[in-house]
Amino acid sequence: MDDIVVAVVERLGLAGIALLMALENVFPPMPSEAIMGSAALAIERGSMQFWPVMTVATLGTLAGNYAWFWLGDRWGYERLGPFIDRWGRWLTLEWEDVERAMIFFERHGHWVVLFLRAAPFMRTMISLPAGLAHMNKLKFCIFTAIGAAAWNAILIGGMQWLSNTFENSNIVSWVIIATLVLAAVAYFWRLATWTPRSER
Known part of the structure; x- marks a missing residue:
């Protein structure tokens, strides 16, 4: 199982990791735990290096967050x-979520x-909420x-x-698969139970 997971991430390469980490911040069923686990x-296995992976993953995450x-x-x-x-159903995002985040941001500040x-x-x-509050762009990117x-x-x-710790047990692969399955189930459950504000 580990061989399959490694083969997939090797095929994606560093550019693929960066893209997935950017999309992970926009499309909910793509958890960072699975991407970074792979x-x-x-x-x-020695087919990738820590610092290049860290760099592209961080840049991808920054790009996804900057979009919001x-x-x-x-x-x-x-x-x-x-x-x-209009699009909250597919983003699993409701206006009440934004309001709660805004209150939290205002209460605790830019940090x-x-x-x-x-x-x-x-x-x-x-x-x-950082964008709604017009936080300094450079500070947002650095933080x-x-x-x-x-x-x-x-x-x-x-x-x-x-x-x-669990060598030869394929445990990381199973954790990755379980994370993907749980994320997908949670996403489709939210889709199925989501109702517009006007219908509440």
Whole structure:
């Protein structure tokens, strides 16, 4: 199983990892845990190197987060609300989520962008309120890049530890598959149960 996972990530290459990490911040069923887990296996096998993977993964994450930041910064509340009402089902995003994130951002300040990027919750969501608040672009990019690098390093290190601890058990591959399945199930469940604000 490990051989299959490594072969897939090798075929994708560094550019593919960067693209997947960017899309992971836009399209929910593509978890970073699975992407970085696959890269960690390739690093363990010696077919990829840690720092190039870290660099492209962090740049991809920054690009995906900046897309949300740009929407908030350029569109503001008036245009963003209708956009989320229209596409929220497919993004598994509701306006109430944005409002909660905005309250959290206003309460804790710009530093939450850095800390939440290295946390397992609200990692992408915080980019929207940062944009809506017109946070300094350079500061947003620096904080996001630092937090994203920390999160990616944690994922790679954790998967490498699992691989070394449970050698020859294919446990990392099964963790990757389980993560993908759970993400897909959660996504389609959210699609099936999502209702527009006007119908509540």
